[in-house]
Amino acid sequence: PDLDSVTYTLAGMGDLERGWGLRGESWTALGQLGRLGAETWFQLGDLDLATHILRTERLHCGRPLSEVTRDLAERLRLPIRLLPMTDQAVTTRVHTRDGRDLHLQEYLVRESCRPEIASLEFRGAECAQPGPGVMDAIRDADLVLLAPSNPIISIGPILAVPGIRAQVAAAAQVAAVSPIVSGRAVKGPAVAMLAALGLPASPAGVAACYRDLIQLLVIDELDR
Structure with missing residues (x-):
């Protein structure tokens, strides 16, 4: 799951x-970017933009994502320890049947999953x-719970990091x-992505x- 969504929710x-971003958002910066000719299909509000500016600045200064995430969590007084899956860059790319190689956000937002x-x-x-801390946290857990996120593009990248799937x-x-x-x-778009892998759009596909x-x-009563 998305680090920012988890952080803001907790x-x-x-x-x-x-379903994303922060309550009470304003969009002044995005509006000005549009007036200056920038693409504005990726909707970041002013409050959310502050997180991205700070994190990007610290990453560019050489600080690892895990350290920056810990600092943000402490500033926002999260009641838990939040661990990124890796400090290295991992990007989800969507290869479409019409030959395009899209960043996940281009597929989800700009192309509306079409x-x-x-x-x-x-x-x-x-x-x-x-x-x-990731491997130790999994090893020491009484229970590892995979949240009801998309098993392919939310949980999938985490499990794709060498060693994590085996540890789980x-x-x-x-x-x-x-x-x-x-x-x-x-x-x-979990249904479309399960179909792309030849899996049914049902708990059986998730399983x-x-x-x-x-x-x-754990499944809903409607799927019993």
Whole structure:
């Protein structure tokens, strides 16, 4: 799941109606960018932009993502320890059937999930290493719970980092919550992405993504 969405939600600042970003947003900076000729399809509000400016500045100064994330979590007084999957860059790319190579946000936001998916790539994952504390946290957990996020583009990149999938598989107990209810995704393009992998848009398709990992899959009453 998205680091910022998790951070904002746990800090009690997230916009739950919109499903992303911060409550009480304004869009002055984005409006000015549009007036200056910039593309504005990626909607970042003024409050959200502050997070991105600060994080980008610190990353450019050589600080690792895990350290920057820890600092932001402390500033916002999160009640938990938030660990990025890796300190290396991993980018989700969507290869479409019409031959385009799109960044995930281009596919989700600019293209509104319209292009038919040929394949997905987690570029850089094969060279990445688990972030500080990630493997220990999985190993020491009484229960590893895979949230009802998209199993392909939210949980998938995490499991693609070498070592993490095996560590989850070796955990004492692993459960997942299905993001598919009665053939529809709770949020986002999970149905289309399951179909692109030849999997059914159902809890069975979710279970197939996690077939070597979980002992329990939590499903909705409608899917019993």
